[in-house]
Amino acid sequence: MLQTLRDKTSGWIATLILGLLIIPFAFVGVNEYMGGGGDVPAARVKAPPSWWSSAPAFWPVSMLWQHADVTTKDFKDAFEQQRIQQRQQQGDGFDARQFESADNKRAVLEQLVNRKVLELAATRAGVTISDAAVRAAIASEPVFQVGGKFDGARYAQVLSSQVPPIKPSEFERQQRDGLQVSLIPTALDQSEFVTPKAMDQLFQLLGETRDISIAALDPPILEQKPLTDAEVKQWYDAHQADFRQPEQVKIEYVEIDGNALAAAQTPDEAALRKRYEDEKSRFMAPEQRLASHILITVPEGADAAAQKAAEDKAKALTEQANAPGADFAALAKANSQDPGSKDTGGDLGWVDRGMMVKPFEDALFSMQPGEIRGPVKTDFGYHVLKLREQRGGGQTKSFEQVREELVKEERAAAAERAYSDTAGKLVNEVLKNPTSLSDAAAAVNLKVQTLGPFSRGDAQGIAGVPAVQRAAFSEALIQDGTASDPIEIGPQHSVVIRVLQHTDEQARPLAQVKPQVEAAIRNDRAKKAAAEAAQKVLARVQKGESLQDVAKAENFQVNELPGLPRGAPVPSPAGNAAVFAAPAPKDGKPSAGKVALDDGRYAVFTVNKVTPGKTDEIPEAQRVQFGQQIARLQGNAVVEQYIKTMREGFKIEVHEDRL
Known part of the structure; x- marks a missing residue:
């Protein structure tokens, strides 16, 4: 059987098939062809x-x-x-x-x-981005500047403090990619101008004012005849969505408040002294070094010869700096390639541990005041270092100096322990019987409280906390009837809740909402009547009557508003927009319009004059x-x-x- 299979997979036909299969493999690779090539897009x-x-x-x-x-x-x-x-x-x-x-x-x-x-x-x-453009972009970032100028030490500190730390070469690559992507959009954006x-x-337009006459019409008085059952039923059927009862829940909960659990007592003196001795190192003034440097940079991707040249130059500068009577600041100004410190003679100021890259820091913190050392190699190039002064690293504050700080910390720690212990014990008890909070609350001497029924729109107390509300209306708690995990509502303050009762959103029967339905019908009729009355006044003005004459005949008041500015909330934001949307007066004839006011009334206005800004x-x-x-x-x-x-x-x- 194996020999037969071998015979059938030999010959020119098999060779042709194999050749055809090689083509897609050559283009996309075996891994991708089989569906396993890298992260799918x-x-x-x-x-x-x-x-x-x-x-x-x-x-x-x-x-x-x-x-x-x-x-x-x-x-x-x-x-x-x-x-x-x-x-x-x-x-x-x-x-x-x-x-x-x-x-x-x-x-x-x-x-x-x-x-x-x-x-x-x-x-x-x-589009390509030059090295100079990348350096200029980095130097212009405020986060890398000290006193308005790029600072190499600050640059190194910021990159090394990232999680994970970023190498300068990687950051420069990111900047290059970002500049390449943004070059065309930025150019397009900056090319726009206004004549x-x-x-x-x-x-x-913006400074335009309008002289208007405006009248707020009183709502018409409607006959308050009783509504028929048919009218009420018809409205209810057409607007059932307006008369639905929202989803509601009723919950029980146990509140854990750390502030109420821990008594504000002065900690034991022995405990304070023990804390001081255990943590004495943090009360020691940090060691700092006042440093200057000369930087000789090495271009990214430089060959061995270029690196050797930079190192040799740094060695020569080290020898010059160590020569009797040498002026380190003058050497830095003349030779350093760090734009952030060159003009100040290489001054880096006071340096703490963690501010510089490790090779730089290791060298600097092993030097003695007045010592000059170099070359020190980092990702930036070769440095010549000078330690001018040192301070800290041995002065420790006394117990009396830090006692109040220790008292606050001890009280906070005691409160945190009380909260953590109570919350942990409550959770353990809840896990034993997650369908009830009574036993768990009793075990930690807390009481079970109830709240509701409430909906999302009328929640009060802790139910008004968004996180509590989301949990109360979650499918998991509603369906299972089990207690939630502790829900944090503040520092050392949380609740555990359980849904006791849930009611889906549902239509409310007509008999229950009949007063609201009748009010809605009357309100709708009042709005329509007010709109109709305003339209009648507007029609008379548009036919040639003045608003003042119509007002006199219909017994309503007209107010004159000269110089009304655009955007003013007069007579309302919507009213102002309607006034300025109306056409300008033409041939000495004012234009007219109407607008609904916030209180349900309508206003009719005329635009008498338009004054450009x-x-x-x-x-x-x-x-x-x-x-x-x-x-x-x-x-x-x-x-x-x-x-x-x-x-x-x-x-x-x-x-x-x-x-």
Whole structure:
């Protein structure tokens, strides 16, 4: 049998089949062909080759297309970063379930897709970023500056303090990528401007005032005849959504408040002294070094010869600095390549441990005052170090000096222990019988309280805390009837809840809501009557009667409002918008309109005169600032259009099932 199989897999036919199979393997790799190649993309942006913009997308021509992927890891990292930002912004109001919505995920993915579109567009346009541009961008970041100037020590400290630490070479690569992606959008944004004529037109509109006559009409008096059962039933049937009872729950809960558990007593003196002795090292003044340096940089990717040249130069400078009568500051000003300290003679100020990269720190903190040492190699290049002074590292505050601090810490620790012990014991007891809180509460000498029924809109007390409310209305607690985990509502303050009763949202019977239905009918009739009355007045004005004559005949009052500015909440925000949306008077005839007021009444108005804003009274500084704001808005619109246009020329594949 094996021999037969061998015979059938030999010969020219088998060779041809094998050759055909090699083709896809050669293009996409065995791993990807078998479905196991790396992180699968959540989205892929494809672009035809720049030299063949109309290239078809079918195989094998599609192999010529460029592509950029948004991997599932890219998406997860961005989505988690967005989650952290929203949680920080919203605090207790953050709703994890709402955040996990499909729309939210798609919005984050769209941002990543747009970035990939810009990456491809920049690559196809041949955008490259020079080393000088990268260095200038880094030096301009305020976080890397001291006294308004780039500081190499500060730069090293910030990068090394990241979690995980970032190497300068990696950070520079990130900056280069970011500059490449943003170069075209930034150029488009900055190319926008506003002409003086357009500025004058905008100021004329924004500063425009209108002289108006306005009358707020009293609501018409309606006959309060009884409503028939048929009218009530018809309205109820047509508006059942307005008369539903919202979802409600009733809960029991146990509250754990650390402030109430721990008595504010002065800690034992022996305990305070023991704490002082155990933690004596933290009351020692930190060791600091007053340092200067000369930096000889080594370009990224430099060969051995370039590195050796930099090292030799640093050695020579070390010898010069150690020579009798040498001026270290003058040598630094003449030779150092650290732009942040060169002009100050290499001065780095007082340096704490952890501020510098390890080779620099190890050397500096092993030196004696006045000593000069070098070369010291770091990722930045070769340093010549001078230790000018040292302080701290041996002075310890006495027990009496720190006693009050220890008392506060001991009280806080006691309160935290009491809270943790009680919460831990309560949870253990709840786990024994999660369908009741009575036994668990008794075990920790706390009482069970009840609250509700309440809905999401009328929750009071602890139920008004968003986290508690989310748990109370969660499917898990409603369906299982079990106790929740402790829900934090403040520092050392939490509750454990259990849903006792749940009522779904449901229609309320007509008999129960009949008064509300009747009120809704009368309110609707009053609104329609008020709108109809206002329309009749407006029609008379539009036919040629003055608003004053109509007011006199109908016995209502007209108010004159000369110089009404745009945007003023008069007669209301909506009323002001309606006044300025009305056409300007024409041929000496005022224009007219009506608007509903916040109290249910209607107002009828006429626009008698329009006065454009005075452009010659606008301060130059305000004109410049306003022009910049308008140009920025226009620039944002241009960038959005650029991204949209690029997307239309690319092919975008989105795999929402991988989010």
